[in-house]
Amino acid sequence: MSFALDPPSRGRRGMGRALLGDPMGLAGLVIVAAFVAMALLAPCIAPYDPVALDVKAKFVAPSAAHWAGTDHLGRDLLSRIIWGARLALGIAITSVGIAGAIGLVLGLVAGYGPRWLDSLLVLVFDSLSSLPMIFFALAVITVLGPGTATLILVIVLVSFPAYARLIRTQTLTLAGADFILAERAMGAGAGRIIFRHLLPNVVGPLVILICMDIPVIIMLEAGLSYLNLGVKPPSPSWGNILAEGYTSLRQAPHVVIVAGIPLVLATLGFTFLGEGLRDVLDPRGAGRRWT
Amino acid sequence: MTAVLEVQNLSVAYRMQGGALQAVRDVSLSVARGEVLGIMGESGCGKSTLAAAMINLLPAGARVGQGAVRLNGTDILRLPPAAQRALRGKSVAMVFQDPMTAFNPVLTIGRQLADFVGAHDTGLAQPERLAAMLTRVGIPDARSCLGRYPHELSGGMRQRVAIAAALLMQPDVLIADEPTTALDVTMEAQIIHLFRDLRTSFDGAIVIVTHHLGVIAELCDRVAVMYAGQVVEEGAVDAIFHDPQHPYTRALLACDPAVVDPSSGRLPTIGGRLPDLSAPPRGCAFEPRCRVAAVSCREPVPRQRPSAGRSVLCHRGAE
Amino acid sequence: MTPVLDLRHVDVDLPLGGFLTRAGLPILRDVNLSVGRGESVALVGESGSGKTTLARAVMGLQAVTAGEVHFDGTAIAGRDGFSRLRRDAAMMFQDATASLSPRLTVGYLVTEPFRIHRQPLPDPARMARDLLATVGLPPAIADRYPHELSGGQARRVGVARALALRPRLVIADEPTAGLDVSVQAEVLNLMADLRRDMGLAYLIITHNLALVRHVADRIVVLYLGRVVEEGPTAQVFAAPAHPYTASLVAAEPKPDPRKRRADLAIRGEMPSVLRRPAGCEFHTRCPLARDLCRATAPDLRPTTSGRLARCHFADHHQEQGDHHALEN
Numbered sequence: 001m002s003f004a005l006d007p008p009s010r011g012r013r014g015m016g017r018a019l020l021g022d023p024m025g026l027a028g029l030v031i032v033a034a035f036v037a038m039a040l041l042a043p044c045i046a047p048y049d050p051v052a053l054d055v056k057a058k059f060v061a062p063s064a065a066h067w068a069g070t071d072h073l074g075r076d077l078l079s080r081i082i083w084g085a086r087l088a089l090g091i092a093i094t095s096v097g098i099a100g101a102i103g104l105v106l107g108l109v110a111g112y113g114p115r116w117l118d119s120l121l122v123l124v125f126d127s128l129s130s131l132p133m134i135f136f137a138l139a140v141i142t143v144l145g146p147g148t149a150t151l152i153l154v155i156v157l158v159s160f161p162a163y164a165r166l167i168r169t170q171t172l173t174l175a176g177a178d179f180i181l182a183e184r185a186m187g188a189g190a191g192r193i194i195f196r197h198l199l200p201n202v203v204g205p206l207v208i209l210i211c212m213d214i215p216v217i218i219m220l221e222a223g224l225s226y227l228n229l230g231v232k233p234p235s236p237s238w239g240n241i242l243a244e245g246y247t248s249l250r251q252a253p254h255v256v257i258v259a260g261i262p263l264v265l266a267t268l269g270f271t272f273l274g275e276g277l278r279d280v281l282d283p284r285g286a287g288r289r290w291t
Numbered sequence: 292m293t294a295v296l297e298v299q300n301l302s303v304a305y306r307m308q309g310g311a312l313q314a315v316r317d318v319s320l321s322v323a324r325g326e327v328l329g330i331m332g333e334s335g336c337g338k339s340t341l342a343a344a345m346i347n348l349l350p351a352g353a354r355v356g357q358g359a360v361r362l363n364g365t366d367i368l369r370l371p372p373a374a375q376r377a378l379r380g381k382s383v384a385m386v387f388q389d390p391m392t393a394f395n396p397v398l399t400i401g402r403q404l405a406d407f408v409g410a411h412d413t414g415l416a417q418p419e420r421l422a423a424m425l426t427r428v429g430i431p432d433a434r435s436c437l438g439r440y441p442h443e444l445s446g447g448m449r450q451r452v453a454i455a456a457a458l459l460m461q462p463d464v465l466i467a468d469e470p471t472t473a474l475d476v477t478m479e480a481q482i483i484h485l486f487r488d489l490r491t492s493f494d495g496a497i498v499i500v501t502h503h504l505g506v507i508a509e510l511c512d513r514v515a516v517m518y519a520g521q522v523v524e525e526g527a528v529d530a531i532f533h534d535p536q537h538p539y540t541r542a543l544l545a546c547d548p549a550v551v552d553p554s555s556g557r558l559p560t561i562g563g564r565l566p567d568l569s570a571p572p573r574g575c576a577f578e579p580r581c582r583v584a585a586v587s588c589r590e591p592v593p594r595q596r597p598s599a600g601r602s603v604l605c606h607r608g609a610e
Numbered sequence: 611m612t613p614v615l616d617l618r619h620v621d622v623d624l625p626l627g628g629f630l631t632r633a634g635l636p637i638l639r640d641v642n643l644s645v646g647r648g649e650s651v652a653l654v655g656e657s658g659s660g661k662t663t664l665a666r667a668v669m670g671l672q673a674v675t676a677g678e679v680h681f682d683g684t685a686i687a688g689r690d691g692f693s694r695l696r697r698d699a700a701m702m703f704q705d706a707t708a709s710l711s712p713r714l715t716v717g718y719l720v721t722e723p724f725r726i727h728r729q730p731l732p733d734p735a736r737m738a739r740d741l742l743a744t745v746g747l748p749p750a751i752a753d754r755y756p757h758e759l760s761g762g763q764a765r766r767v768g769v770a771r772a773l774a775l776r777p778r779l780v781i782a783d784e785p786t787a788g789l790d791v792s793v794q795a796e797v798l799n800l801m802a803d804l805r806r807d808m809g810l811a812y813l814i815i816t817h818n819l820a821l822v823r824h825v826a827d828r829i830v831v832l833y834l835g836r837v838v839e840e841g842p843t844a845q846v847f848a849a850p851a852h853p854y855t856a857s858l859v860a861a862e863p864k865p866d867p868r869k870r871r872a873d874l875a876i877r878g879e880m881p882s883v884l885r886r887p888a889g890c891e892f893h894t895r896c897p898l899a900r901d902l903c904r905a906t907a908p909d910l911r912p913t914t915s916g917r918l919a920r921c922h923f924a925d926h927h928q929e930q931g932d933h934h935a936l937e938n
Contacts, residue, residue: 476862477656508864528867533867548786556802
């Protein structure tokens, strides 16, 4: 039904303001920004060397010298958590970046390309996502050996099919839209249609999904590192800190607690940001007239 | 004739950044049983907002400033929510431009019609009654239509079913918002005919909201012409089309391609644009586009009533 | 003089999407249609008559099952053929707003044809301003996004983009659909001016007869994917040769309460293309159908007045003035 009056439209410039206006999105943005700053500035803000041993000062409870205490080898936990953020975000962002790019391109090609290619790609996506994630990760790590590069590879392989399928579905619905027909009628080629007209219209939901996936990946990295299958021990991964803390849980519970806090916060932060972005970016919400 | 539905000095605004958009400004209208009222105007004139207010289905963000909508004497805008729901459909029914969106795609027509009735009176939900109603709105083979899904029907048929659904509720007022705009000429002619038949057999009032002058002329008894949220002229259909008093009505009638002689070459246009309704002018809203405007037109406009049932919102209209 | 666009015996079947079968819906059957240089032709019919399919077939958005599409005297075939066609012919879509790519600015969108066809575009901003000025839009519109435009503005942007490469043919699908009366008049005037100034030919697809009367030199009436009548607009409106055309003309609502129609000119709906009636395909709805019509399909034949009509009794109707009876 047409109420015929233009509602206040939300242009591209208004998007950031809309995100700031939503308390949940704002909270997410602040938390994520804090983690990113922490990761980037780790060398400057960490009070100690995260791998420097000081066996005499092991299991020091949080104090003025060590705000978050120390672990079983006397390493400063706050420094390890700050450096851990660098590791966790680095791995998560690198892997979703790669997975997102692969998913985007393959999804667009599957959705707009010839039918046989679509069938083939869908078969690949479905086969990959039918593998149980943990067992698949364990198998790959057993073959290639644990390490950061293996971890990223595993994450990319398990997450890109979902991205590709999302993009493919979006592309299929848009492929019959009037503006795509209009572009074809003007003689636009497949490359121009895919990258200039389809891509900007499908990327929004992908950004939301990726944002919501980052905490899952941080958790996965922590989990695999906890099992000694991820980042190799001396590196200050949150998972490693937890694993090491777990062995001395009764003796020094503060280790597990302080290593758990950033995991919880990062999860909340990215989830809130994702929810906020959904409200702002969702093609059915923002920037469309509701007539 | 007593009015079934009466709109009194109604104003509706939409909240927006930095102010309010005054979509309906001080509108008074009434419609009696057995009468067909046409609300005519272009996009942005507030006709759809007015129609939504008549059934108390204003969208979120709309706020009733002042005035009342009285149905059989009760102000429906100020009823408690439960009473509003009971009223909607039972006393006022609405038919939309695209009937597809009004139906649930996964239920058969029969199920949905039964639900429409069921909300008010289960005794009516017999297949025979439903089929009889479909036959009344001109659907051939009504029994088999009850078993079909909305997408299996053509646009014209869906609009007929929507009208049947509205009539099943035995409303006092039937409001149709652009009922033929989505249809072909042939289907449009058939729906116009259907409404005309209903006029004689249905004892409620019918309100037709459209920008299509032909539909108004074919169907309505009385016409209200809206511009910039106001009713600028009201009168019997013959008077509006053959003796328009307001310069906007005259301009609108003159530029309809259906009346202009093709050999004349160019079509007349109105020129200019609607005033900003977040800060409506103090004087006549049409003044900047009006060919006969004078300085006095910038002053608040008195409503002239040259004859019974006729009103013109113009400084110069009654001259 | 060769026509700009010439369709010869065109059939279009829409694929049903079966895996092994090649069967399709027979949408268009044996359509011959030509548009001369600078000529304006209206293609008229109800929804389901195949008008939009025909427009898409011309632009190569829909494959032609049989027959040929000639543009400027040469048959269109292959990539190069369509590339040339899409440069020299442009299409305006029914839903103007939806036909504009939503995340790009108007300025980019109106200059996009230059980029697609690798034509020189030394100053895109200036070109955008000039094109917008041609259709009577202020330069500030160039920075807007499609959803920020009103219906009339979006329509004008569609026209500006269609004109960018100075085409010889514009195919306009319901160019005034969804527009207010006063805006309709503005768009029609604009189209008439551009035709005069640029020597454009139009193929206008519509069911709005008031529009046809104003913009078309010639009218082609389509029913169930076949041409049922063709002739000069004024003549066809004055005395339709085919009962279908007559009922379309009569069905148009008149904006005059003193000329209300007493009864219906046309009943029922168009049959499905899957169940085409035997004999004359219009006989199921024709108020004048006789036994011959139910048995034998008429051909598209010239009438005595020099038009084409697919009716056994075309000349007879015209003489008897049967159709005028329909209007009253």
